[in-house]
Amino acid sequence: MKNATFRQIKTFETVARRLSFSRAADELNLSPPAVSVQIKHLEEHAGIALFEQLGKKIYLTSAGQEMLRYSQAIIRCVQEAEESLAKIRSGEGGQLNIGVISAGIYFFPKLVAEFVGQHCGVEPQLIVENRDDLLRRLDENRIDLAVMVGEPTDPRIVSEPFAPHAFLIVAPPRHRLAGRAPITLSELANERFIVRERGSDTWNAFEQCLGGRLDLKDTLEFRSTETIKQAVIAGMGISFVSAHTVEFEVRAGMLSVLDVDDSPWTRPWRIVHRTDKRLEPVAEAFRLFLLEEGAMRISELAQAVAG
Structure with a gap:
């Protein structure tokens, strides 16, 4: 089965579900002969018949019934992967790997929580370290973004101020x-x-x-x-x-x-990342969130604390 294609598996699942080559062909926008070729190739890969024909009707063999179970599981996995990748492409999902200096722990988790609330599929990974350790993690590609105060001198690092x-x-x-x-x-x-x-x-x-x-x-x-x-x-x-x-x-x-x-x-808070790092959509969305709303959000949090 190692050479079976997803198209063959999808065609088989449709025929098995409809128990008709012609109806499966209509659903897949294929000709009945093309459907028959896909099933023939899949049976060759399986080394066993998946359908049997009695009169004008087709039925699943025991091997076909087992193949249907796995085919449906494969199709579900592919659909889930497509949905997950669509969320990542849109910035609505994926893992957000960020680091912040220790002074940021008094407000930064709330900013992350607010961002995640707007992007429910995001999985944040937050690291708290001093400045040098965060720069080291950026250099080793262990985090995508870091939030700090001092402007890095490394020309490979870009930093953008977003709040006082x-x-x-x-x-x-x-x-x-x-x-x-x-x-x-x-x-x-x-x-x-x-x-x-x-x-x-x-x-x-x-x-x-x-x-x-x-x-x-x-x-x-x-x-x-x-x-x-x-x-x-x-x-x-x-x-x-x-x-x-x-x-x-x-x-x-x-x-x-x-x-x-x-x-x-006063020194500015900065969002920093490597210049040669292509940010994932979720990381780019969080970067823009800080640049556009970070100062206002931090000010609101400070006022709330002050009562």
Whole structure:
């Protein structure tokens, strides 16, 4: 049976269902002799008769009955494949492989959920890593898109800004500078800064915004934003953080935003992908969703959190 064609299987199923070569020919828009040729070739591949003729009527043999069961299953599989591929072509289905830096977990899953709600056949795969790890995954073709802040320098990567991203300095509520305004950068020189690790977008933003203006004498690095927040709450130091990550703690009075000169510092959220990567329709649809609606959606989420 390895040389049987789908056309032969489809023709057989139609004849078996109609139990008539002429009626099957009409349904398939073929001539009766063409139908007979297809059945003859399929029986040769099967090595056994699939029909028997008694008088003017044809009947399925036991082999034909078994072949009908498998033929219908094959046809169903092909139809399902056609439907699935049609969804993928239209962007309404398929797997969406995306990565986001850790600051994005406070809003990004909601954006993905909204997109999936509009494209019910999409299966999202979301990876949370720091910037360098996401760029590595893009390079290895393990994700299609990544959302980050810093603009990649690799010419093989294209990045498009889609929403503003604010950074703040936070401290424990009882910190000596909490509630003061304005605060100069020189007043922070002797503070212990608790920061994200090198290679993260938050570290890069910290370097861009404050690195050349603030001579830090004491720093601690952590890979986890949640760990940093807990360390600041515990009074271990102050931190430069994404505004998205501390909305709850600030509202709850667990952290205070320091009113530092020139703050908040803003850098854009970016959607990035390889220039030589042909995006799947679903990935292209999500990219356009972020570019067209990302800023508005993030703003709405922030307002909802603020109450």
